[in-house]
Amino acid sequence: MSKIIVRGGRTLSGTVRVHGAKNSVLPILAASLLAEKGSSVISDVPALDDVKNILQVLAALGVYAQQQDGSVQLNAESLTSWEAPYDLVRKMRASFLVMGPLLARLGKVKISLPGGCAIGTRPIDQHLKGFEAMGAEIGFGQGSIEAKVEGKLRGARIYLDIASVGATENIMMAAATAIGTTIIENAAKEPEIVDLANYLNAMGAKVRGAGTGVIRIEGVDQLHSADHQVIPDRVEAGTYMIAAAITGGDVYVEGAIRDHLGPIVAKLEEMGVSVDCDENGIRVQASKPLRAVDVKTLPYPGFPTDMQAQMMTLLLVADGTSIVTETVFENRFMHVDELIKMGAEIKVDGRTAIVTGGMKLSGASVSATDLRAGAALICAALVADGSTEVGGIHHIERGYVNIVSKLAALGADIYRAPSPEDVLQESEEESLKPENLIKQMEQHAAASTEVVIRNIQPTLA
Ligand SMILES: CC(=O)N[C@H]1[C@@H](OP(=O)(O)OP(=O)(O)OC[C@H]2O[C@@H](n3ccc(=O)[nH]c3=O)[C@H](O)[C@@H]2O)O[C@H](CO)[C@@H](O)[C@@H]1O
Numbered sequence: 001m002s003k004i005i006v007r008g009g010r011t012l013s014g015t016v017r018v019h020g021a022k023n024s025v026l027p028i029l030a031a032s033l034l035a036e037k038g039s040s041v042i043s044d045v046p047a048l049d050d051v052k053n054i055l056q057v058l059a060a061l062g063v064y065a066q067q068q069d070g071s072v073q074l075n076a077e078s079l080t081s082w083e084a085p086y087d088l089v090r091k092m093r094a095s096f097l098v099m100g101p102l103l104a105r106l107g108k109v110k111i112s113l114p115g116g117c118a119i120g121t122r123p124i125d126q127h128l129k130g131f132e133a134m135g136a137e138i139g140f141g142q143g144s145i146e147a148k149v150e151g152k153l154r155g156a157r158i159y160l161d162i163a164s165v166g167a168t169e170n171i172m173m174a175a176a177t178a179i180g181t182t183i184i185e186n187a188a189k190e191p192e193i194v195d196l197a198n199y200l201n202a203m204g205a206k207v208r209g210a211g212t213g214v215i216r217i218e219g220v221d222q223l224h225s226a227d228h229q230v231i232p233d234r235v236e237a238g239t240y241m242i243a244a245a246i247t248g249g250d251v252y253v254e255g256a257i258r259d260h261l262g263p264i265v266a267k268l269e270e271m272g273v274s275v276d277c278d279e280n281g282i283r284v285q286a287s288k289p290l291r292a293v294d295v296k297t298l299p300y301p302g303f304p305t306d307m308q309a310q311m312m313t314l315l316l317v318a319d320g321t322s323i324v325t326e327t328v329f330e331n332r333f334m335h336v337d338e339l340i341k342m343g344a345e346i347k348v349d350g351r352t353a354i355v356t357g358g359m360k361l362s363g364a365s366v367s368a369t370d371l372r373a374g375a376a377l378i379c380a381a382l383v384a385d386g387s388t389e390v391g392g393i394h395h396i397e398r399g400y401v402n403i404v405s406k407l408a409a410l411g412a413d414i415y416r417a418p419s420p421e422d423v424l425q426e427s428e429e430e431s432l433k434p435e436n437l438i439k440q441m442e443q444h445a446a447a448s449t450e451v452v453i454r455n456i457q458p459t460l461a
């Protein structure tokens with residue numbers, strides 16, 4: 001298995017650019033299924049494993065997709081299937097977001113139950129409640145869900161018991177072409193919801209109120225393609241802000257949007273970190289000893305659960321004791337045991353973790369159990385004494401583009417040690433590149449000629 005190796009002790013400085021948001025691009029790519037005419041171009045698409053995965057799901061449904069220089073062109077005029085491939089949906093929860101668009105577009109869908117993951121059971125009851133309210137009949141069998149609707153979905157008033165990001169997105173997409181108006185109450189307010197609404201509206205939808213707790217979607221007959229630029233990734237930005245602060249560094253996070261990062265900016269400032277925001281990014285400077293603070297995760301605009309693990313790592317180097325409360329997912333303290341291996345003192349009691357600051361961290365062999373746990377371990381490794389080996393890096397690569405080279409460019413001593421399988425795959429991929437195939441054919445042809453010449457030489461002699 002590949003690992004990321006970090007030798008701690010370097011102070012980070014310089015500029016790092018944030019990529020497009022994973023949590024925006026996934027629903028946006030799913031929404032492209034709704035375009036009955038034309039090709040959409042989505043730009044600032046991060047080169048992540050999750051993006052590759054959802055593009056494979058779309059391809060299996062008949063979407064023609066072409067990737068080029070951080071953009072993807074998508075044409076969904078002729079869908080060929082209403083079944084989302086089991087293996088791909090099982091691999092990534094966000095692929096469940098094709099359910100709403102497929103129901104709206106084709107009136108039926110078969111998709112596997114996405115299941116839980118390391119951070120919690122993650123049910124989908126709120127998604128299904130929304131589709132049922134809009135007239136869909138839902139059946140379960142052998143780990144999959146089949147849903148269908150007679151004619152078109154119908155607008156409905158839907159109250160979400162939990163302000164679920166995924167349920168809000170799935171229902172918004174299903175409602176875009178429903179007959180009549182849909183009102184989502186207790187809707188999620190995340191910036192990614194607004195980004196999706198902007199794309200849907202560019203496609204001809206009528207979505208109002210995205211970013212508030214009540215979203216109103218007036219159904220239209222049909223949607224068409226539209227071009228859209230994905231918003232910058234606030235979690236990636238927040239992670240680099242923490243990496244800068246933990247090393248006592250001075251880093252400008254280009255592309256970070258202050259309005260999306262309110263709780264991170266506030267908590268860093270409470271700790272004594274200097275944060276300067278302008279229209280192009282955020283500069284983080286940390287030189288004084290940091291103060292302990294309490295943190296409680298909440299839906300947006302509260303402190304994001306996707307930043308909890310990284311923030312906990314920063315609290316390890318602060319003066320004093322901090323309390324971290326996780327309210328969004330029931331099992332999102334998997335990083336704690338790994339941080340303890342590095343010398344951290346953290347006690348977990350249910351959804352609360354008591355973090356003792358000022359402990360000296362030391363390098364260890366640790367493993368990422370999920371994406372943000374992995375990012376937190378890298379942040380810890382940046383200040384640990386000696387060398388840390390982080391395993392399970394496929395989790396990290398789901399959500400961070402080039403994290404190793406970005407941190408190295410800021411001065412970190414970090415590299416990726418590929419597994420033997422990776423080396424083999426890379427060399428196979430390399431040898432399949434057209435220019436290399438041509439070279440191989442030329443070499444082969446030259447070798448054959450040599451053989452022929454050698455073979456005929458004795459005769460000539
Ligand atoms: C691809 C994507 O955008 N992922 C983000 C999205 O995940 P996701 O959309 O899966 O998160 P949700 O907002 O749906 O989940 C929040 C909470 O609601 C619960 N729940 C959700 C749906 C449902 O039908 N029933 C139910 O009980 C979940 O188990 C969880 O405890 O928002 C999370 C919360 O900000 C982030 O951590 C994820 O990074």
Ligand SMILES: C=C(OP(=O)(O)O)C(=O)O
Nearest residue numbers: 023093094306371372399
């Ligand atoms: C939990 C996350 O993502 P996902 O919902 O894709 O698992 C995350 O981005 O931290």
